Amino acid sequence: MRNIADLPLHGGHVPHWLAQKMRKLTRLVLILAVEEYGTKGLLERLSDPIWFQAFNNVIGMDWDSSGSTTVTAGMIKDALWKEELGVKAAGGKGKKSRATPEELRTIAELYELDPEPYVRTSRLVAKVDTVALQTGYQLYHHVFFLDEEGNWAVIQQGMNERERMARRFHWFETENFTLDPHKAISGLKREFALNTVSKDSKEYQKTLLDVVQENPVKIERELEGLKAIAKGYRPLVYYKPRDVDEGSILRRYESLGRFELNKRALEFARELSVNNYEEFLLLKGLGPSTLRALSLVLELVYDVHPSWKDPVTHPPDPFKFTYAVGGKDRVPFPIDKPAYDELISFLEELVSRHPEEKSLVRNVRKITKNWKFPEWEKRPT
Structure with missing residues (x-):
């Protein structure tokens, strides 16, 4: 499965009041996701760019921003370290990405796993998306998710400084890193790419x-x-x-x-x-x-050619999830603080209940599955 979303560079920061709400909601969604799907199921969903983007939209980040990767992944990493859910995250943006090997060793020790295969995997996926697949994007963000059973996923992002556009790379438990290895790639499809892992x-x-x-x-x-x-x-x-x-x-x-x-x-x-x-x-x-x-x-010289096909396709769009609480940049409407607080309160109550009582979430999902958003409200932020 491959998907695409345009992610332009955005400046500015998340307001403190909104960041507090985001952290609370992120924690609750992760708890419910692990209860429903297990840690491997959570990793599978994080490696799906549509699910990840929908998560970003639900917590109120800009729906089309490069920060939807860095902020959302950072919120998830913090929540996973504070909760004992059986899955942790290493790495992050800029300098934090270089701490990935040592953080992976810490996680592996916690879960009694051999750290070296995961450290090698972290290096290899970064090399693939920097060297083996070249489309003009320089990696600046790398987060490695690892659960207690040894399942892993990676979300990393590159930036094209000239075009001020980001591209997000999603990985999940591939056994072959050199032949179509990505779970998905999210970004602006280009006319061509030097793709030596096709x-x-x-x-x-x-x-x-x-x-x-x-x-x-x-x-x-x-x-x-x-x-x-x-x-x-x-x-x-x-x-x-x-x-x-x-x-x-x-x-x-x-x-x-x-x-x-x-x-x-x-x-x-x-x-x-x-x-x-x-x-x-x-x-x-x-x-x-x-x-x-x-x-x-x-x-x-040798008349042997790599692939020049950019491994990205167009997806369905998760824009409808911006209607949960609104967006930081006021699209489709400003953050609805009372609705946000009510959602957090509802999920806190849901988390505290017996698993058999949580079928309500599944029913809501069925009801909203086919809802379509007004196309005219979808505009760049």
């Missing part, structure tokens, strides 16, 4: 692993020749692959940034005889620029 990139991955076993000096020489071609020069000997529009390919790469080789990373790959794409992505020093350079060499 199922259509198997030959690309295999050839790349063969090429990086060569002397990095040779690869660098081939790259310099391609750079010269990009400037309009032609070497004395140039074997152009059949039916390849080199100008179009070069413009694609240039639109994503520079292509410069980190020869030390390639030396590591050669010394370690790296023979699978996961281990290659985890190499120290392997960044987006180096992979772009290698991909360019593969395309124009």
